[in-house]
Every structure is written in C-alpha cells, then in structure tokens.
Amino acid sequence: MFSPPSPLIENYLREAGFWHVAMIGLGCKLDPKLISALIERWRPEMNTFHLPCGECTITLEDVNLQLGLPVDGYASTETVQSGDWRAVCYELLGAIPNNINGGRIAGYEIHS
Secondary structure (H helix, E strand, O other), X not given: OOOOOOHHHHHXXXXXXXXXXXXXXXXXXXXXXXXXXXXXXXEOOOOEEEEOOEEEOOOHHHHHHHHOOOOOOOOOOOOOOOOOXXXXXXXXXXXXXXXXXXXXXXXXXEEO
C-alpha cells in the first residue's frame, strides 16, 4: 500500500484491532531478491525455512511480536450458518476436530 486505508473503514479496522497492520509497510521498499531467496528456502510440507544456520519457522508468537496482532481471544471470521459443523470443518480444513462447540473449535487436536 502506498497510502493509508480509506477513512471509511478506519474505525472498523481500529475496532477489530487491525489498524496497525494496515499501516505496516507504508513507504517500505520491498527487496525482490530477499523475497526470492526466502521463497526458495521455504519448505511448505514442514512450514519451515531451510537456512544456512538451520531451520526456522514462523510461530504465532512471531506474528504477535512482529505485527502486533492479538493472538488470544476470538478469531475474526465471516459468518457461516450450518447445521453440520463437522461437514463444514472437513470442507474447509480437510479434517474434523475432536471438540466442536457450536461454530467454534474448542481444542487443538484434529483427526483426518
């Protein structure tokens, strides 16, 4: 982005806690060589970068520290109406979680 988001959505972004994310990168110059080097070292099957110093991955804590995004509380999602949440999870995630509570996944264990 070369300019801040429209004033029409500023309050929505602030309310959702994403205003600072929308401001990230304003005036930043991207380095195509660095991006290409990272892409070449990314291993999607393990979600890691293979670097000369070893493997590294991006964690939820990294997202929180680098972008300032909240990593606790409720997720920001679109509304989905369903009578069969197991089918929705399987369609979107390719797996069915152990513990579905209404439209929320209440646990971390997922079974394919």
